[in-house]
Structure formats: C-alpha cells, structure tokens
Amino acid sequence: MKFKPGDKVSVLDDSFNGTVRAYQKGKVSIETTDGFELLFDEAELVIVNNSNEMRSFFAGKSVGAVLREKETPKKRSFVKEKKSKKDTGTIMEIDLHIEKLVPNKKGMNNYDILTIQTDTAQRQLDFAIKNRIPKVVFIHGVGEGILKSELDFLLGRYDGITFGDADYQKYGLGATEVYIKQNPNR
Structure with missing residues (x-):
C-alpha cells in the first residue's frame, strides 16, 4: 500500500x-x-x-x-500456571501506561505524563508497604526506557525492598517486580 x-x-x-x-x-x-x-x-x-x-x-x-x-480489548484465554513457593501471597499489579491512569491524555506533554506515572508508582508502593503486601509488579512497558529509569531511581530510594525485572513469560520485558521485606517489629 x-x-x-x-x-x-x-x-x-x-x-x-x-x-x-x-x-x-x-x-x-x-x-x-x-x-x-x-x-x-x-x-x-x-x-x-x-x-x-x-x-x-x-x-x-x-x-x-x-x-x-x-x-475494545479482546478476551484473552488464560492457562493456569503452577505457582512457586516464592509467589504465594498477595501480588499487587499496577499498570503505569498513561491510558490506564487518566481518562484523556490530550494536551499533556511528556513531563506531565511521566510525573503522573511516577507519582502513581510512589503512592501505590507506599500503600503496599503500609498494608504489608509482599510483592508489587509495576507494568511500565518497553518504550525508550525513560519510565523504567525513573522507576528504578524511585525504588532505589526505599529501604527494605528489592526489585528487578518481572517474570518474562508473564509480563515480557516491560515490568518491574518489587519485593517488600516484612519487618515483624512494625
């Protein structure tokens, strides 16, 4: 064509x-x-x-x-996966794609979009820590890697968490997995 x-x-x-x-x-x-x-x-x-x-x-x-x-999104068929012992417990997934966070992104520049995405990630992580949710997955997509870099910087400022790439088979390359170490003295 x-x-x-x-x-x-x-x-x-x-x-x-x-x-x-x-x-x-x-x-x-x-x-x-x-x-x-x-x-x-x-x-x-x-x-x-x-x-x-x-x-x-x-x-x-x-x-x-x-x-x-x-x-309209197509319905996906799900295949039940065996869970490892590491995956037991509550998992919180947060999709940081701007289309999932705001009803209309028209008129927003890249800085505004990135600010909303990082603020959402910080709010959700604080919520997970406060509510003792052991695992959080941030779905950020692949793109140019700017959001992933900002997310890595944000996560690096927290004590008591570890993070890395999420399960490739489930999320592809566009997700970061955060494990929140539970402190029994809290």
Whole structure:
C-alpha cells in the first residue's frame, strides 16, 4: 500500500490517528492528532480517509465497527500456571501506561505524563508497604526506557525492598517486580 502526504491514517496496534507527512521505502512519517511526529512501517498503518478502499479491505464491515473492534480489548484465554513457593501471597499489579491512569491524555506533554506515572508508582508502593503486601509488579512497558529509569531511581530510594525485572513469560520485558521485606517489629 502506498501512502501519500495528507492521507489520514490509523495505527493498527494502537489507539491513535494521524496524517501522513512523508513516505519512503516502506516507512511512513505521520503527525498524530496530538501533534507528535512518529515513524511507522507501512504494515502498521491503515488509511481511513478513503472509505471505498476501507470497505473493500474489511469486506462489508463499516468503518465504525472496525474502529470499535480495534478499541475494545479482546478476551484473552488464560492457562493456569503452577505457582512457586516464592509467589504465594498477595501480588499487587499496577499498570503505569498513561491510558490506564487518566481518562484523556490530550494536551499533556511528556513531563506531565511521566510525573503522573511516577507519582502513581510512589503512592501505590507506599500503600503496599503500609498494608504489608509482599510483592508489587509495576507494568511500565518497553518504550525508550525513560519510565523504567525513573522507576528504578524511585525504588532505589526505599529501604527494605528489592526489585528487578518481572517474570518474562508473564509480563515480557516491560515490568518491574518489587519485593517488600516484612519487618515483624512494625
């Protein structure tokens, strides 16, 4: 599929749209509706301004139905895992993706987003320590590693905790696991 500057596109595996700025050798530069310029492979995008092309592409589904399908998360099948002795007890999972923390991130800059994410992590960790929850998993995603670095810095300021990468099979590369050492004298 060839893209032309000015084409309206939607990112297949994410929830944002944009306008094509440039296309060269399978790479498409788009400007998002929030004003960010991002680079994608052409296979990651679909044109949304040509409804005839969209209709043939999705074989009779309306564009609205396709976009709704894209927005609603698919149900995942779960396979019961054997738990190790280390995993017994309460585990608290906190997803730090900004879409999970605020209803609308429109108008927020990267600093605002990072501040909300780190404040949430600190509040949740304080809650876990206060309520003697032994294990916390922060899901931060892979990205450029800025949130992970900030999280590592934040966690390094706490006494009585250890942290490291979370279970790769369950979370992939984008999560940090925190163990809170329980002090019986509290």
